[in-house]
Amino acid sequence: MRLTTLFYTLFFSAASLAQINPIDFEPATGVGGDWTWTVFENDDNPPLEIVVNPFIEGINTSQTVAKFTARVTGAPFAGCETMHGSDIGTFTLSPENAFVSIMVYKTVISDVGIKFATPEGASTGEIKIANSVVNQWERLVFDFTGVIDAPSSTGIDQLIVFPDFQTRSTENVIYFDNIVFGDSSLSVDEPGSVIKVTAIPNPSAALTKIECGEVINSLEVYNLMGQKVFEAAPEAMSYWLDLGRFNSGVYIARILGDAASSSVRIVKY
Structure with a gap:
């Protein structure tokens, strides 16, 4: 009994120190769709929607994706974030998970930003990458290896996404999906x-x-x-x-x- 108790203690302790991976919004077998996503700095802050993939083509044939509506009057850094202490789990950035990819479908060229935060509010700072194509799915890869040794890389429990990091003259709808943590092999993509x-x-x-x-x-x-x-x-x-x-x-x-x-x-x- 004591060995069984020790096993479960070690198992759940290890599980709590790993991020949930991948985040794919699929309703039956996936994760992310039922998380507590909070939209911020986006005027009236329309909620993040989990919708049927309207563009099942190219590199993304997933059935379900996230939909973010960036208001014209929203801040350039309008975005959405997971809940502290829940959702993504608790983890530390390392060479094994510091490359993070996300698929996006956008109608305009603009930066996509990703950052992580700890329960105390320490942040890795956002890394921004612009999509290079419009009206098709594209995978962007973010390299967080430069902050592995920073204090903010330990005890992370929140993911923040900035789908349309820019000053807007129109309302933009951005779809994103399949957030994957892994090593540098993630930088390999079609073609x-x-x-x-x-x-x-x-x-x-x-x-x-x-x-x-x-x-x-x-x-x-x-x-x-x-x-x-x-x-x-x-x-x-x-x-x-x-x-x-x-x-x-x-x-x-x-x-x-x-x-x-x-x-x-x-x-x-």
Whole structure:
């Protein structure tokens, strides 16, 4: 009896120190759909909705997804969060779980942010990544390995998602799904892995040099409305992009290699 009691004590102690993974909103076998999601800084704060996937295609054939409606008058950092002490579990960031991916479906190009918090309110700080395509599902991968040793990486029990981190001129509906914790292999996605890419100088008023870890077969530039404004086929590992052809603002450059892709945010003065 004492051994049985010890086993259950150790089992549930270990379980309480692990995050629930994945978060997929499926009603029968999944998790996340019945969690206490609180919407914040979004004007009248319409609740997060768990809905039938309206776009069962591409990389996401899940039946159920989360729907976030970003109000025009909501703050740029409007988002939703799980409940402290419940839902996601309690865990510490480590090399085994510090890469986090999320699938998003958006009609505009804007940052998606993710951060974690402890019961005391310590935060990892949000990491933001812009989607590079619109009107289709895309998986974004967030790298939290840089904060593994920070005090805020221990005893995490809350997930915060910022689906549309920007100042808005329209109301935007964002769908998200399949939040997965894992190692760096998560960065591998169709059609291949993510290319390491830089743009220097950035911001710039004239030229910015895009450099990649492999040959750039295709370079596409999108504005924040998801409209393609430029494309080229450099067939080289670097490319000088002339920003003089663009209006001042923020753009997303999408780079395609032989079996990999990546994107980088570019600011034109």
